[in-house]
Amino acid sequence: MFLKERYESEELKVLKALNTRMVLSEKEKQYYLNLQKGFEGEVMFDGYLQQITMQSYILNDLLLEQNHSHFQIDSLMIIQRLSYLFEVKNFEGEYYFEGDTFKTINGNEVKNPLLQLDRNVSLLRQFFNSSGIKIPIEPYLVFVNPEFTLYHAPLNRKIILPTNLNRFIHQLNNQQTTLNHQHVRLSEKLLASHITKSPFSKVPHFEYSQLRKGVFCQKCGTGMVEYHSHILTCPKCGKPVNTKSALVQSIEDYQVLYPSEKLSTNTIYEWTGDLFPKRTIRQTLKENLIVSGYGQWSYYE
Numbered sequence: 001m002f003l004k005e006r007y008e009s010e011e012l013k014v015l016k017a018l019n020t021r022m023v024l025s026e027k028e029k030q031y032y033l034n035l036q037k038g039f040e041g042e043v044m045f046d047g048y049l050q051q052i053t054m055q056s057y058i059l060n061d062l063l064l065e066q067n068h069s070h071f072q073i074d075s076l077m078i079i080q081r082l083s084y085l086f087e088v089k090n091f092e093g094e095y096y097f098e099g100d101t102f103k104t105i106n107g108n109e110v111k112n113p114l115l116q117l118d119r120n121v122s123l124l125r126q127f128f129n130s131s132g133i134k135i136p137i138e139p140y141l142v143f144v145n146p147e148f149t150l151y152h153a154p155l156n157r158k159i160i161l162p163t164n165l166n167r168f169i170h171q172l173n174n175q176q177t178t179l180n181h182q183h184v185r186l187s188e189k190l191l192a193s194h195i196t197k198s199p200f201s202k203v204p205h206f207e208y209s210q211l212r213k214g215v216f217c218q219k220c221g222t223g224m225v226e227y228h229s230h231i232l233t234c235p236k237c238g239k240p241v242n243t244k245s246a247l248v249q250s251i252e253d254y255q256v257l258y259p260s261e262k263l264s265t266n267t268i269y270e271w272t273g274d275l276f277p278k279r280t281i282r283q284t285l286k287e288n289l290i291v292s293g294y295g296q297w298s299y300y301e
Ligand SMILES: [Zn+2]
Pocket: 217, 218, 219, 220, 221, 222, 234, 235, 236, 237, 238, 239
């Protein structure tokens, strides 16, 4: 049972919105693509966790702090006698472990995910201890991408490869577990300690004037030029998109980049490069304001 769902982080949303509206440096772009890929891998793993039928509490994407150190947990699954900590990686290609290092087949060293996992386990254990929680932690490094190959996997470590995933879930489901109020208390403690504002955010500086105004193809990033009632078609790749969802997406992007700014028809008219008639924008803002009630689109005039 999922007690905490996974969403795109604010950082990822901001970078995604900026990527189509300004030129990110090579480094920023790579960072953005890595975040996006990591998120997709975690969502892929959630698909496997959804097949869990035994009694469990699953908390996704937890950001906790212990002794002034922040740590991020991709998925934590609590069962009767222990908790599984999953570190999920969406790597593609061939990799190998060599001692304490982790390398691509070409010999390029990349950050060793096992060290990251060890750090997380240590901090989570301290977090449990300081909260008076006595439950063992079983850590797993999970590679989800079917295009991933690993050589020289350390045999003493719990590593799940894409080809083992189904079997792993099946084995979990064979366990008999029941949860009681202590597990509820533990989950509540974790949820209450979750930090919503990430200190790791690496969003580049941006000015309104430097951002491209318009509506952009989600596939190739090209600006839409014509508006024909219900469908917008990308002039470059030909991908069609529903006009209303393109407008809603643009409004959401504006909200992500300027969360404290007031939304108005004129603001969005300018933001979308004068592509939509003002009455369409007004109507869309109104509809979504009604739909979301006191939700995110709190200002409208
Ligand atoms: Zn396109």
